Amino acid sequence: MRPLKIELNEISVNYGKIHALKNLNLTINEGDYIGIVGPNGGGKSTMMKSILGLIKPSKGKITYCGTSLKKSDIRMGYVPQISDINRMFPITVEEVVLSGRMSKEIRPFFKYSEEDKKAVEEVLDTVGLKKLKNRQINELSGGEFQKMIIARALTLKPDILLLDEPTAMVDVMSQRQIFSLIKKLSKDITIVLITHHVQMISKNVKKLIYLDRNIIAEGDPNQVYQYAYLRPVHQSIKKRVVGGAHV
Amino acid sequence: MFKALLEYEFLQNAFLAAMITSIVGGIVGVIIVEKKLVMMTGGIAHTSYGGVGLGYLLGFEPIIGAFMFSIMAALGIGVIKNKSTGSKDIIIAMFWSLGMALGILFIGLTPGYPPMVSSYLFGNILSVTRFDLILMSILAVIILTLIFVFYQDWKAHLFDQQFTQIMRKKTNVLEYVLLILLALTVVVLIRVVGIILVIALLSVPASASSYLTGKLHLRMVYSMIFSFVFILSGLVVSYYTDISTGAVIVFAAVILYLLTWLYSRRLLYKENLKGE
Ligand SMILES: Nc1ncnc2c1ncn2[C@@H]1O[C@H](COP(=O)(O)OP(=O)(O)OP(=O)(O)O)[C@@H](O)[C@H]1O
């Protein structure tokens, strides 16, 4: 694993009047396997997009191994929330995954090489989609589609893999498959994983974060799970009302 | 009509215009439909009416005015959309109506008899001149070159722009080039289908072909063929009657759209029967 350190320093993100994130601090180190949970609209996707440089925070700074994203050569693999992608687009599985080998420059007459195709073949094998290589993507099930998007992220040999609800539209069997795939990958790649399936990952991840505009709880998965989901409901409500700001 | 085609220059012009328009419109139409840029294109087209008006007022070729205004609209909408948090629809609507209003104003200010603007609004393939044709060919070459030379980049960009951005491609460049492509396409199409009907020719053949194939390049081919058939039918009807080309093209397009839709339903139905 290459050295990696991503630091979020007092990040705030606003969409007009909505404060999606407020003064968030977080450090990601190489080898981390971080799970992120929290309510709908809690800012999970927003945080991930900020890390990827897709959203500019209105306040605060993110550094990548001490420098800016532009200057660093960190490779980030991203598995977006499935609703962000046009699933009807006329393109094959192989073509989608190949785009992970795209060059940074806009190059005339660009063609993927045999080497690219071989790499794609390998990755498709890893995620178990080898047979579907030539399928049009609108003929894939939700689970197959997700595995394809994970494959695309893997072909660029990422230092860090950021996944936003990779099991949202997926049946229970495929959920297990995807989570165990991610677990296997976590041995070689730093991983940040957003999910609503807390129980399924709490045994795997090294650190769990409960995010609701800020980090409400963070640390040992079991304790965070207990704190965020199992304490009596009235207590959690009281805490918010009395405390005003989140603890 | 075939004999006439050999004899009359205006018919030759019309035929060549039909070919250029269907190639450009067919290909760019697929891009517009996939990237959901139909309203954006409508905005650019209508803004260009301001340029047509300015051309009449100041006495230069109206199509050159349309060219300038549509480029300005494409870049203007793009920049404002990126800089502000306002809704895209509203920005497009502003340009759309402002362009039309300017066109009406300029034409009102033009001294003498009011010019024949209807061929710009509704299209008249029989009035395409050699000058129009040369301009259309140059633009078509630029558009097609940009699309084919960077085909893989476009494909990735159209499918998932976020991802190309993460790959650290200059997605801004791609986005603005795409907008300029739309503006150029609008200019190519205006003489044939007219400002008001541009989006019909760009969206209907492309959506109809999406029922027939799941491959991007095949969609472009089908969409070109459909466009050519529509425009040719517009040409024939306009030649024998006084009805504007644009209107005939739109009628033909909508009918074909319904037919392909029914055809794709029938296929589905058959497959369902097989499945049972
Ligand atoms: N593009 C946008 N424009 C305006 N508001 C937005 C935008 N994206 C997100 N928001 C708002 O920001 C807040 C955080 O959204 P975000 O998508 O980050 O939440 P999330 O934790 O990922 O939720 P979910 O679990 O539903 O995916 C929400 O209130 C949402 O409405």
Ligand SMILES: [Mg+2]
């Ligand atoms: Mg989300």
